[in-house]
Amino acid sequence: MNREQNTSYIKFILSELKPKGKILTPFNVIAGMTIIAAAVILVIRFANGLGSVVHADQDRPWGLWINFNVITGVAFAGGAYVVTFMVYILGLEKYRPLVKATVLYALLAYIFYAGALLLDLGRPWKVINPIIGNSFGISSVLFLVAWHFILYMGSLFIEFFPTVT
Numbered sequence: 001m002n003r004e005q006n007t008s009y010i011k012f013i014l015s016e017l018k019p020k021g022k023i024l025t026p027f028n029v030i031a032g033m034t035i036i037a038a039a040v041i042l043v044i045r046f047a048n049g050l051g052s053v054v055h056a057d058q059d060r061p062w063g064l065w066i067n068f069n070v071i072t073g074v075a076f077a078g079g080a081y082v083v084t085f086m087v088y089i090l091g092l093e094k095y096r097p098l099v100k101a102t103v104l105y106a107l108l109a110y111i112f113y114a115g116a117l118l119l120d121l122g123r124p125w126k127v128i129n130p131i132i133g134n135s136f137g138i139s140s141v142l143f144l145v146a147w148h149f150i151l152y153m154g155s156l157f158i159e160f161f162p163t164v165t
Helices: 003-016 026-048 065-088 093-120 128-132 141-164
Strands: none
Touching (some): 093 141, 128 141
């Protein structure tokens, strides 16, 4: 790509990113307040520790946050898994139009779930440990869950990749 094509491409992208209507709609105001609240909670989480924002203590070490993650994130991905299983393995072709959308939903759900897991970990920079089986061995359930997570994300990406290209 030469310089002229590059600048015309950038101008096109910038013209398409301009808001087409009002900026201060009720949805945008609520979404903005939610994003600001989430940013404040994230700062508090990393400043004071995980227990200060997730209602975790010795009686409930997982807190309330992990329940929300499991209920929302895994439910979307599980539904997509069932639809793709029905189409590709069981041969129920009447559900084929749903496959691309459900794979996209599952991929997005797992991406957001991975981000939430990084925040749930006490030390997110040690996320590699369950993957390689460090410090607790390969017989740990967390090792199996981490590999399930990685392999399912990989299969979702492979399934969705032809749609992107």
